[in-house]
Amino acid sequence: MSPRLRLAIALAALVAGLVNFVLLVRGGDGRPRPLAYLLITVVGVSWSFVAAGLVAWTRRPVNRTGALMVAVGLSYALLGLFFNAMVLAATPASFALWYLANSLPSGVIAHLLAVFPDGRATTRLQRVFVVANYVATVPLAVAQLLLVPLDRLGCAGCPDDLLVLGDGRPAGDAVLTVSNLSYVALGGLLLWIMLVRWRQASGPRQRSMAPVAVVAIVLVVAYVIREALETLVTSPSLLGALNLAVIVILMLWPLAFLAGLARMRLDRSAVGDLAVQLGEPLPPGRLEQVLARALHDPTLQLAYWLPDRDGFVDAAGRPVELPAEGGDRAVTILRHDGDPIAAMLHDAALDDDPELVRAVAATARMTIENERLQAEVRAQLEEVRASRARIVEFGDAERRRVERNLHDGAQQRLVNISLALGIARSQVGVASDREMAVALEEAAAELRLAVAELRELARGIHPVILSEAGLGPALAALADRSPVPVTVTAVPPGRLPSRVEETAYYVASEALANAAKHAKATAVSISARRLDGDLLVEVGDDGVGGADPDGSGLRGLADRVAALDGRLRVHSPTGKGTCITVELPCGS
Amino acid sequence: MRPTLLIVDDHPGFRSLARKLLEAGGFRVVGEATDGLGAVAIARELRPDVVLLDIQLPDIDGFEVTARLADGGTGPVVVLTSTRDRADYGERVERCGARGFIPKAELSGAALRAFLGSDRMG
Numbered sequence: 001m002s003p004r005l006r007l008a009i010a011l012a013a014l015v016a017g018l019v020n021f022v023l024l025v026r027g028g029d030g031r032p033r034p035l036a037y038l039l040i041t042v043v044g045v046s047w048s049f050v051a052a053g054l055v056a057w058t059r060r061p062v063n064r065t066g067a068l069m070v071a072v073g074l075s076y077a078l079l080g081l082f083f084n085a086m087v088l089a090a091t092p093a094s095f096a097l098w099y100l101a102n103s104l105p106s107g108v109i110a111h112l113l114a115v116f117p118d119g120r121a122t123t124r125l126q127r128v129f130v131v132a133n134y135v136a137t138v139p140l141a142v143a144q145l146l147l148v149p150l151d152r153l154g155c156a157g158c159p160d161d162l163l164v165l166g167d168g169r170p171a172g173d174a175v176l177t178v179s180n181l182s183y184v185a186l187g188g189l190l191l192w193i194m195l196v197r198w199r200q201a202s203g204p205r206q207r208s209m210a211p212v213a214v215v216a217i218v219l220v221v222a223y224v225i226r227e228a229l230e231t232l233v234t235s236p237s238l239l240g241a242l243n244l245a246v247i248v249i250l251m252l253w254p255l256a257f258l259a260g261l262a263r264m265r266l267d268r269s270a271v272g273d274l275a276v277q278l279g280e281p282l283p284p285g286r287l288e289q290v291l292a293r294a295l296h297d298p299t300l301q302l303a304y305w306l307p308d309r310d311g312f313v314d315a316a317g318r319p320v321e322l323p324a325e326g327g328d329r330a331v332t333i334l335r336h337d338g339d340p341i342a343a344m345l346h347d348a349a350l351d352d353d354p355e356l357v358r359a360v361a362a363t364a365r366m367t368i369e370n371e372r373l374q375a376e377v378r379a380q381l382e383e384v385r386a387s388r389a390r391i392v393e394f395g396d397a398e399r400r401r402v403e404r405n406l407h408d409g410a411q412q413r414l415v416n417i418s419l420a421l422g423i424a425r426s427q428v429g430v431a432s433d434r435e436m437a438v439a440l441e442e443a444a445a446e447l448r449l450a451v452a453e454l455r456e457l458a459r460g461i462h463p464v465i466l467s468e469a470g471l472g473p474a475l476a477a478l479a480d481r482s483p484v485p486v487t488v489t490a491v492p493p494g495r496l497p498s499r500v501e502e503t504a505y506y507v508a509s510e511a512l513a514n515a516a517k518h519a520k521a522t523a524v525s526i527s528a529r530r531l532d533g534d535l536l537v538e539v540g541d542d543g544v545g546g547a548d549p550d551g552s553g554l555r556g557l558a559d560r561v562a563a564l565d566g567r568l569r570v571h572s573p574t575g576k577g578t579c580i581t582v583e584l585p586c587g588s
Numbered sequence: 589m590r591p592t593l594l595i596v597d598d599h600p601g602f603r604s605l606a607r608k609l610l611e612a613g614g615f616r617v618v619g620e621a622t623d624g625l626g627a628v629a630i631a632r633e634l635r636p637d638v639v640l641l642d643i644q645l646p647d648i649d650g651f652e653v654t655a656r657l658a659d660g661g662t663g664p665v666v667v668l669t670s671t672r673d674r675a676d677y678g679e680r681v682e683r684c685g686a687r688g689f690i691p692k693a694e695l696s697g698a699a700l701r702a703f704l705g706s707d708r709m710g
Contacts, residue, residue: 407644411671412599415692419605422696426612446601 006054009070013050013077017043020080027087037244042080044251049073052254055261064119068112069254075105096145103137109250110186113216114193117201117209126193133186140179148172180227187224194220201349207263207296215256219249270294271359278367285315287364287371291344294360299329301345304372306379312343315371317379320345332357334368342368387559394556405457413450417443463505470494471501475526478509482524484516484541490527496535500584503560504528504537507568510557511539511580519543519578534566535586540579547572557582590616591704594634594664596627596653597642606640606695613697624648628656636664640700641686643670643677651684658685667703669695 020042024035050073057066079101086098110133114126121127149172198206198213206213226242274294282290292300303312303320312320322343323329330348333340350357361368420443424436431439458464466474472491479486495501508526515521521543528537547554549570557580561568566584593615597603600622607617618634621627624645631639639657643650650668657663666686674681674689681689688703 407671412602412692415671416599416601416605418693419602419609419695423605423609423612426609 016077017047023084040247046073046076048251048254052257072108100141103141107134143175147175180230183227191220211256211259215253222246271363274363297347303343304375305340313379317382334361390559409453410450413446417446466505474505485523487525490529492530507582515541535584537582542577545572545576546574547578591637592616592618594619594636594639596621598622610697624653627653638665641668654684654686
């Protein structure tokens, strides 16, 4: 809110209060209520709500609580002006105006209490209550004015009635009883809403809300008792005392609210305690607990930014998802030169005091930065462990594959040759030369297949052309053997370190196998070229796309590339083909 | 009377060679199966004296087929075979209820006949 608006509201409340004060003190005996009660209501309650409301509004402009409190205060000032006008004019019309205006402040108070402390209704029941409360009080007041003799409503000097039907008594009694019962019901509903809100409030919020909630509950209970008694008891002194009690508690409510704010302020001392605690070295992961205690939020969680991963991890290096905005959880991101270093995930109630959260974060910055580096190292270690395990697993799977290929391929053929030769031997001297020749040729054909399969298998384990002639010829040979048409658009001149050549060849051959097997591609292009001391390998196909970078095949590629400090990127939009790009440092 | 034989293997080359070899070696081949479930079905229908059963099959393996064929002692004589060595399978060959094991490379009519007429493994 702007300072000018704040000043205008403060001045209006001050002036209205002073005017009301002077008029009330100087006023005659025609008052329907005791002077003390009136002064507390239109000056005390008005000023305390406006003052506390302005503080809350300034501190937390988004939360409507402050604005509602200001509205309560101003409505009481306005009510005071109507009251004094009624006393001065002493006409039924001015009485009726004041009588109707009476329902305004109670509507706003009920609104405030029903939506406290968020400042907005969060459930359907709360919304219905707020609207019903505003709507119900006006017709009830109108009915009272029309059906109840005005002197019974407290207009001492008034003529008998505005519009009393019949002799007025039974209808008037009925209206008053219905009104009181309605107020009791609305008050009870409000009490229920407040209790539910209290029970659902989180730790930090309950802590700051405690004084406010206690006073509010006492207030509503007293109000309900007064309305209930009004239908049963006719003792004016008892009702007068209850009225006074309700209005005094009402005046105290903003003070309780300020006490809640002060309680948060007192937490600033927690920042000092935090600084002392951080002076000692903390065991890993302990910082989270220390911050949780300083902010009175046991659910607080710390997450550290890892630039490599482009995401947050906890102290153990596990990934952390940030909560969506607008929920029960809020996030405070700590930055260094504009770059995030860490995030505090905490209860949304702490947003009521952002300065405290910032102060705590600033105090813990050094320790957080330190823990972040540790978390980064742990995350890298975890990644290395996982990839080491995957490499071992991959090696085992590869050996199993070779064993299976040997048994199902070459060995099966050799068995067949042995059987065929056995049959031929059994026919020696029995069959004709021609039949023998056929049987032997069968065995020879099987032998040629076995040799070819063994050669293919050996090349799969390690292509000789790669170590003999280098990456370019090896890629060309790979392209020649591929079932899918392959264009090799670029190869690096000369030789590269063998680790680089082998990894590049492996990437191309795996990508080619995937293109043929999974992507149903009809054309593949491979390019490998030097770029600023790196070898850049790109394999693109025109297949179905949608390759999963975390699938075992691509994961294995990524691990092999990572082992050379290289980078692998997979671009595979569904239906748009797959492009695998690998950068390998050549270390020259 | 020549013993009847069912050959179970998923390699067509092996099946045709084994058929030639074992028919020459005194068996009458009454059927061939290419997988385990097919073998069980055909064996129950044709009731051969002997089943030559590859251990490595596309669906259920040879041990499982042997167990299903046992039928409380009234089933056929089952002889397992594989390109792998018997030692690769350890005790499973004995435990599954098969009469014996012949490495594929050593298959012959004589080797198979050696398992007939004896209740224990040779």
